[in-house]
Amino acid sequence: MNLLKKFHFSFNNFSENRAFCIDEKNISYRNFLEYINGSRILLESGTSFPGCSVGVVCYDCIETYAAIFAIWFSGNHFVPINPKYPLQRNMEVIEKTGVKMVFSVKNNISEIIDTKHIKQLNNFEIKSETDNSPKKISDEQLMYILTTSGSTGHPKQVPINHSNVKTYCNGFLKLFPELKSNACFLQTYDLTSDASFTGYLLPLLVGACVYTVPHNSFKFLSIAKLISKKEITWVKLTPSVLNYLKPYITKLNLKHIKHLIFGGEALPLSMIKLWQPIFKEADISNLYGPTETTISATTYRFNTIKNIKSRNGIVSIGKPFPEVEYLIINDSKIVTESGAKGELCIGGKQTMSRYLNSDFDSFFKIKQRGEIKKYYRTGDLVQKDNEGYLYFLGRLDDQVKIDGYRVNLIEVENIINSFLKGEKAVVLSQQINGLFWIVAFIETQVKEFPGLLKLLNKKLPPQMIPGKIIPISKFPITTSGKINKEKLRIYYLCDE
Amino acid sequence: MEFEEIKKNTISVFKDVFKGRSDFSEDSSVDNIEEWDSLNHITLINGLENKFKIHFDLFKLIEIRSLGDFVNYINSEITDGN
Numbered sequence: 001m002n003l004l005k006k007f008h009f010s011f012n013n014f015s016e017n018r019a020f021c022i023d024e025k026n027i028s029y030r031n032f033l034e035y036i037n038g039s040r041i042l043l044e045s046g047t048s049f050p051g052c053s054v055g056v057v058c059y060d061c062i063e064t065y066a067a068i069f070a071i072w073f074s075g076n077h078f079v080p081i082n083p084k085y086p087l088q089r090n091m092e093v094i095e096k097t098g099v100k101m102v103f104s105v106k107n108n109i110s111e112i113i114d115t116k117h118i119k120q121l122n123n124f125e126i127k128s129e130t131d132n133s134p135k136k137i138s139d140e141q142l143m144y145i146l147t148t149s150g151s152t153g154h155p156k157q158v159p160i161n162h163s164n165v166k167t168y169c170n171g172f173l174k175l176f177p178e179l180k181s182n183a184c185f186l187q188t189y190d191l192t193s194d195a196s197f198t199g200y201l202l203p204l205l206v207g208a209c210v211y212t213v214p215h216n217s218f219k220f221l222s223i224a225k226l227i228s229k230k231e232i233t234w235v236k237l238t239p240s241v242l243n244y245l246k247p248y249i250t251k252l253n254l255k256h257i258k259h260l261i262f263g264g265e266a267l268p269l270s271m272i273k274l275w276q277p278i279f280k281e282a283d284i285s286n287l288y289g290p291t292e293t294t295i296s297a298t299t300y301r302f303n304t305i306k307n308i309k310s311r312n313g314i315v316s317i318g319k320p321f322p323e324v325e326y327l328i329i330n331d332s333k334i335v336t337e338s339g340a341k342g343e344l345c346i347g348g349k350q351t352m353s354r355y356l357n358s359d360f361d362s363f364f365k366i367k368q369r370g371e372i373k374k375y376y377r378t379g380d381l382v383q384k385d386n387e388g389y390l391y392f393l394g395r396l397d398d399q400v401k402i403d404g405y406r407v408n409l410i411e412v413e414n415i416i417n418s419f420l421k422g423e424k425a426v427v428l429s430q431q432i433n434g435l436f437w438i439v440a441f442i443e444t445q446v447k448e449f450p451g452l453l454k455l456l457n458k459k460l461p462p463q464m465i466p467g468k469i470i471p472i473s474k475f476p477i478t479t480s481g482k483i484n485k486e487k488l489r490i491y492y493l494c495d496e
Numbered sequence: 497m498e499f500e501e502i503k504k505n506t507i508s509v510f511k512d513v514f515k516g517r518s519d520f521s522e523d524s525s526v527d528n529i530e531e532w533d534s535l536n537h538i539t540l541i542n543g544l545e546n547k548f549k550i551h552f553d554l555f556k557l558i559e560i561r562s563l564g565d566f567v568n569y570i571n572s573e574i575t576d577g578n
């Protein structure tokens with residue numbers, strides 16, 4: 001049975017179960033399927049043919065999730081549009097992915113996308129009882145296209161197909177067989193990030209209930225409120241969320257959580273030691289995986305703070321998912337033996353075939369058993385121990401994770417430099433109370449940059465906007481003549 | 497502490513957090529201050545807790561979206577405390 005048929009079967013099989021709890025409103029699987037069918041009719045009565053990119057402006061409502069499944073059931077692929085992102089960024093995504101139609105529950109979305117050449121499908125409260133099986137699709141057909149911050153200084157489009165997602169889902173359910181229809185899973189991620197798929201695809205496959213986080217407040221506060229509900233048993237979140245909640249740790253009673261899953265950022269051992277007594281009954285898992293390798297490629301699971309595997313204060317990223325293959329290569333692109341540090345390269349059925357509309361080659365190719373195999377170069381420096389556990393040691397480029405989002409600092413730097421007239425900018429990340437934010441330095445004689453913040457807000461998503469812009473009369477220089485970023489960090493940023 | 501004094505002290509914490517801005521009023525909110533993100537929200541909460549020697553209730557914080565909301569909350573905390 002293909003993945004879409006499995007979803008369709010689950011929605012019918014668990015028709016009276018709760019599929020979602022959104023803003024304290026319960027929606028059954030029967031009801032959810034009606035929303036999907038309504039959106040599907042809307043989509044199929046348009047000019048869509050199978051295999052098209054269809055956008056969804058992702059609000060926290062049932063219609064958004066219904067639109068995603070309607071796109072899949074009708075043989076098309078999903079492109080998320082973030083209503084918090086600037087119009088220019090969203091239009092770049094739309095143009096690069098070839099989106100011609102966009103679902104939205106709101107009519108006035110002119111600040112989010114340019115609707116002149118895009119057909120808008122308003123599926124607010126659209127339902128239908130006419131249920132059709134999902135269209136036949138091949139494993140190679142795309143399921144979604146996500147946009148990530150690029151190490152080349154430009155965003156990249158990551159196309160993920162049905163085979164990639166099916167392999168991931170099968171792997172997850174093998175590793176977490178306890179996920180059953182009685183579970184309540186708190187989905188804390190933005191729908192434009194691939195980590196969000198874990199929070200709804202897997203619960204919906206097994207007939208469980210998905211709790212979502214409202215968009216109308218500070219996310220970490222909404223998560224704190226929802227996670228305290230006694231019926232929530234599964235949670236996946238970024239370590240940053242717990243950092244935000246640290247001052248309130250004594251006020252939270254979270255003993256009802258049975259599975260706590262981290263993902264999106266390196267997981268500090270100190271955080272686990274601090275929070276484990278609060279999540280006393282929970283099995284804790286650390287998931288790792290770039291978007292290019294479909295949601296998560298490795299996992300490390302434990303249920304006691306004794307003997308947690310870690311290096312440099314960071315919890316191990318564990319072992320690969322069942323169908324994931326990997327290599328570790330050194331600076332000379334030679335595969336290293338166990339114990340040596342090197343770049344993690346991931347292959348197997350979860351890895352994308354290539355970026356969309358880009359010649360950028362991010363693969364390591366090697367001849368194995370008579371055939372050329374491709375491994376995605378993650379840019380992550382790792383080490384493997386004798387038992388096969390992997391440890392994340394850092395990045396090989398300027399990429400940082402902010403609230404679970406990948407941010408390539410060079411992309412921010414490029415936009416600032418395009419604004420400056422002859423001056424130069426350097427962008428660094430700073431850690432405050434365990435949370436990352438971005439700081440821009442500009443070599444200049446002036447103190448203010450009217451219009452710069454406006455430009456950044458126009459071009460970049462919120463997590464990429466520098467929290468501070470510091471003018472400096474002269475950048476410190478290394479002996480080889482490069483800007484001395486370490487000195488900038490020591491002089492101006494004091495990581496805590 | 498009088499309401500106006502609470503407002504004045506709250507504004508001074510806002511000025512410390514959102515450097516370069518001075519145009520604060522009770523209507524200053526997450527909708528009109530672009531830099532008011534989760535990190536700045538936490539910084540505001542820490543600053544206000546230190547200034548007024550109070551502790552915000554985690555779940556009541558969800559309702560706070562403007563400077564005026566903070567002033568009203570602090571006022572009720574201080575009044576109840578008396």
